[in-house]
Amino acid sequence: MAVEGSLQCCPLAARAMLHVAAAVASNAAAGKAQARGLVVVAFDRSPEVYLDIMLRHGLDSNALSRCVRILDCYSDPLGWKQNIRSEQHQEDSGTPCSTNKDTITIFRSVKDVDKLSCSIIDLGRGFEGEGKTYFSVAVDSISSMLRHASVQSISGLLSNLRSHDQISSIFWLMHSDLHETKFSRAFECLSTMVACVEPEVVDSVYGEERRGDMSFLEHNYSKAKFHVRLKRRNGRVKHLYEELCVEGYDVKFISATSVSIEVNQSLLPKVQFNLELSEKERSDRANVVLPFEHQGKGEPIRIYDGRRSLPEAHQDPNLTTAALLDETEALKSANPKGEIHYLRDSDDERPDSDEDPDDDLDI
Amino acid sequence: VCCLRHATPAPRDRFASVDTHAHSPLRSMRLRTYVTYFLQLEAEMEEYGAGDLLSEAMCAGARVVVVEDCVEAPAAFVLHLLLKRALAAGGGGGGGAALLALAQPFSHYDRVLRKMGCNLSMHRKSERLHFFDLQGFPGGTQGGAIADSLAQLYSAVQRVVETCRAGENAGRFTVMIDDVSLLEVAANGSADDVLDFLHYCVTLTSEMNCSLVVLIHEDIYSSEDGVGLLAHLRYIADLVIKAAPLSTGLATDVHGQLSVVNKGMLIEQRPAKGQKVWSFHFKVKENGADFFYPGSRH
Numbered sequence A: 001m002a003v004e005g006s007l008q009c010c011p012l013a014a015r016a017m018l019h020v021a022a023a024v025a026s027n028a029a030a031g032k033a034q035a036r037g038l039v040v041v042a043f044d045r046s047p048e049v050y051l052d053i054m055l056r057h058g059l060d061s062n063a064l065s066r067c068v069r070i071l072d073c074y075s076d077p078l079g080w081k082q083n084i085r086s087e088q089h090q091e092d093s094g095t096p097c098s099t100n101k102d103t104i105t106i107f108r109s110v111k112d113v114d115k116l117s118c119s120i121i122d123l124g125r126g127f128e129g130e131g132k133t134y135f136s137v138a139v140d141s142i143s144s145m146l147r148h149a150s151v152q153s154i155s156g157l158l159s160n161l162r163s164h165d166q167i168s169s170i171f172w173l174m175h176s177d178l179h180e181t182k183f184s185r186a187f188e189c190l191s192t193m194v195a196c197v198e199p200e201v202v203d204s205v206y207g208e209e210r211r212g213d214m215s216f217l218e219h220n221y222s223k224a225k226f227h228v229r230l231k232r233r234n235g236r237v238k239h240l241y242e243e244l245c246v247e248g249y250d251v252k253f254i255s256a257t258s259v260s261i262e263v264n265q266s267l268l269p270k271v272q273f274n275l276e277l278s279e280k281e282r283s284d285r286a287n288v289v290l291p292f293e294h295q296g297k298g299e300p301i302r303i304y305d306g307r308r309s310l311p312e313a314h315q316d317p318n319l320t321t322a323a324l325l326d327e328t329e330a331l332k333s334a335n336p337k338g339e340i341h342y343l344r345d346s347d348d349e350r351p352d353s354d355e356d357p358d359d360d361l362d363i
Numbered sequence B: 001v002c003c004l005r006h007a008t009p010a011p012r013d014r015f016a017s018v019d020t021h022a023h024s025p026l027r028s029m030r031l032r033t034y035v036t037y038f039l040q041l042e043a044e045m046e047e048y049g050a051g052d053l054l055s056e057a058m059c060a061g062a063r064v065v066v067v068e069d070c071v072e073a074p075a076a077f078v079l080h081l082l083l084k085r086a087l088a089a090g091g092g093g094g095g096g097a098a099l100l101a102l103a104q105p106f107s108h109y110d111r112v113l114r115k116m117g118c119n120l121s122m123h124r125k126s127e128r129l130h131f132f133d134l135q136g137f138p139g140g141t142q143g144g145a146i147a148d149s150l151a152q153l154y155s156a157v158q159r160v161v162e163t164c165r166a167g168e169n170a171g172r173f174t175v176m177i178d179d180v181s182l183l184e185v186a187a188n189g190s191a192d193d194v195l196d197f198l199h200y201c202v203t204l205t206s207e208m209n210c211s212l213v214v215l216i217h218e219d220i221y222s223s224e225d226g227v228g229l230l231a232h233l234r235y236i237a238d239l240v241i242k243a244a245p246l247s248t249g250l251a252t253d254v255h256g257q258l259s260v261v262n263k264g265m266l267i268e269q270r271p272a273k274g275q276k277v278w279s280f281h282f283k284v285k286e287n288g289a290d291f292f293y294p295g296s297r298h
Helices: A007-030 A047-056 A061-067 A080-087 A113-125 A142-148 A151-163 A181-190 A215-220 A263-267 A279-287 A310-315 B002-007 B024-048 B053-057 B076-088 B106-115 B120-125 B145-166 B180-186 B191-207 B229-236
Strands: A002-005 A035-042 A068-072 A104-106 A134-140 A167-175 A193-199 A223-231 A237-247 A250-255 B064-069 B096-101 B129-133 B173-178 B210-217 B239-244 B256-262 B277-285 B288-292
Touching: A002 A007, A002 A181, A007 A035, A007 A047, A007 A061, A007 A134, A007 A167, A007 A193, A007 A215, A007 A223, A007 A237, A007 A250, A007 B229, A035 A047, A035 A061, A035 A113, A047 A061, A047 A068, A061 A068, A068 A113, A080 B145, A113 A134, A113 A151, A142 A151, A142 A167, A142 B191, A151 A167, A151 A181, A167 A181, A215 A223, B053 B076, B053 B256, B053 B277, B053 B288, B064 B076, B064 B229, B076 B096, B076 B106, B076 B173, B076 B210, B076 B288, B096 B106, B096 B145, B106 B120, B106 B129, B120 B129, B129 B145, B145 B173, B145 B191, B173 B180, B173 B191, B180 B191, B180 B210, B180 B229, B191 B210, B191 B229, B210 B229
Parallel strands: A002 A167, A002 A193, A035 A068, A035 A134, A068 A104, A134 A167, B064 B210, B064 B239, B096 B129, B096 B173, B173 B210
Antiparallel strands: A193 A223, A223 A237, A237 A250, B239 B256, B256 B277, B277 B288
16 A cells, blocks of 8 residues: 655655554554554654554554564664764664664665565564464655665565565555656555545645745644545455544544545546436436336236237336236236246345455455 | 733734724733733743744754745844754753854854854853864765765764763754755765765754754755755654745845744644744844734834
C-alpha cells in the first residue's frame, strides 16, 4: 500500500502512516493478522516516535518487543557518527535507550540497497512463532530513500520484498511534492492499494505569489480527505472515501457521507449515448417479475412459452408481466409433470454488485 | 500598564464576539477580558522570555525552525532575535548557541546584537556562543570531498553540543545556520549533501535537547524546475516562519508580513493558543523588531 501526501497536508499524511503502522502492529500482537510482527524501516523519524505512538495505541512493552522491530535509518544513515566515534577512539554506545536494544537496529549504509533489503529480511525472520512466520514491512518514507538511491534500485527492493514468501504486506509513505509525477506513478503501480491524503482546502497558488495568506493551512493541518484506491485481482478498481481528523494523538477516520460519487457510474464507458437509467426506468425494472420467480400471490405460475391466442391476451390483466397465460388450459388441471421453484438468494442483492464471487478463486 | 500599551486595540480575531461600542456593562466585561488576557500574556512572557507576537506564535517544543525570506523582505532580523533569546534563555545556567555563519563575519553579528542589548563577544569568550566562521567554507576541497567537509563540520557541531550538554548547563541549545542557500553554493550546488548534513543536525535535535534554526532564501528556488532544497526543508520543519513583503508595496511603518506555521505533530509542539497558523506584520528597528496585527499600528 502506498500512502501519499503533499506539502499542503503533510503532517496528516505522516500521522496517517503512523496510525496504520500502529494498527498493524497491534493486530499482529493480538494475533488477528497473518503477520506475526512488523518491521519499520525508519528514515524520517526517530525510532522513539514510533514506539511512543504504538504505546499510545494500546500495545504494551512486552508486545512491542515481541512484535515490532525498527530498522533505524534515521540516527546515522551514512555512518558519520560512527566515524566520529572511531576517530575519537570511543566505545560504541549503541542505541541511546538501552532497554530497546533488541527492538531497534541501527543501519548505517542507506546507499547500499541490497544490504538494506537483507537487513529488513533478517529482522523479519527474527520474529518468534511456530512454522512459517509472516511479517509486515513499513517504510517511512520512500521519499527519503530516493535521496540516497535511484528509483530503479528502490523499486527493485520493493518488488523483491513483495515477492518474498514471508512478507504478508508492505506499506510506505511517499511525499508526492518531492518527486516528479512519473516516479510517484511508478510506485503507485507497484502497489495494490493507494491511499491519498488530500488537503481539504486546495490552494492552487500555494508557494507562489500568494504571499502572506496561509489561513487555509490552519484547516488543512487538522482535517484531510482520505481517498483509497484498491486494485482488485480481477482488475476492477474500488474507491473508498473518508475524512481524516487529527486531534492531539488521536487519528480518526470518518466515512464521508457527503461524498455521493457513484462508483458504478465511473465504470461505465464514456460514449455519446446515454447508458444510464432514469428513475422511472429504475422503478420499472424493479417491478419486472422475473420468470421462474415465486411471487407468492396465491395464483398459479404461468409460464409463457411464446404461444398465446389473442382473446386470452385481451382478458389477461397481467399483460405487462412475464407470467402470461398458458396456452393450453388442460395443462392447468393436470398434474404438473415438472416444476421449477426459484428461490432468490437475497431479495436486496443488487444485480450489479461490487462483490465478485470469482474473487475467492486463488488460481 | 506596559502590557496595555502594547496590545491596544485588541486584535479582531481574539475578541470577535465582544461589542465594540463601549456600553457600560459591556465595557466592564471588555475590561475584565482585557485583564485576563494580559495576566495570561504576563505568564507567557515569563515562559517565553519575551512578550511579543512572534514568541506567542512559536510553540516552545518546536525543534526544527525554518525561516524563509526573500530579497524584498529579508528575515535576518528573525535570526538575530532568536539568537538573542537563545543566549538569554535560562537566566543563570542553561542555554547556549552555535552559529554557523556563511553570510556575514562575526563583527557584523556583534554589532547588530549589541544594539539589541546582547554582548556576543562576552558570550563567545564564556563559551556560551560557538561561532563557526564559514565564509570560506569548504576552503579548497573539491569534488566528492564536499561530503567529507560537511561530515567534518557536523562532527565539530556535535562536539560543541556534547560539551555544552556535559557542562553544568543542561538548557536548550540552539544551532543556527545563516544561511542554507549559501551552504548549497559552498557545496557546489549539491543539495543532497546539504540535506544529509541537515538531517544529521536534525538528529541532534531529537537526541540532545537542541533546536535547529535555518535561514533559506525562498525566491532563489521559485523558478526552479526540479524539486529544490526548499521543498525538502519545508517537510522537515516543525515550524516555518516566512517573511514576505506587503502586497501593497513599500511602507515606512510596516516592513513586511510574517507568517508562522506550526507543523509539529507531537503534543509538545502544539502552540499555547492552539492556533497553528499566525500572520502578522513587522517593522524592523535598530534594537529589535515590532510585531503587530494588520491595522493595529498607529
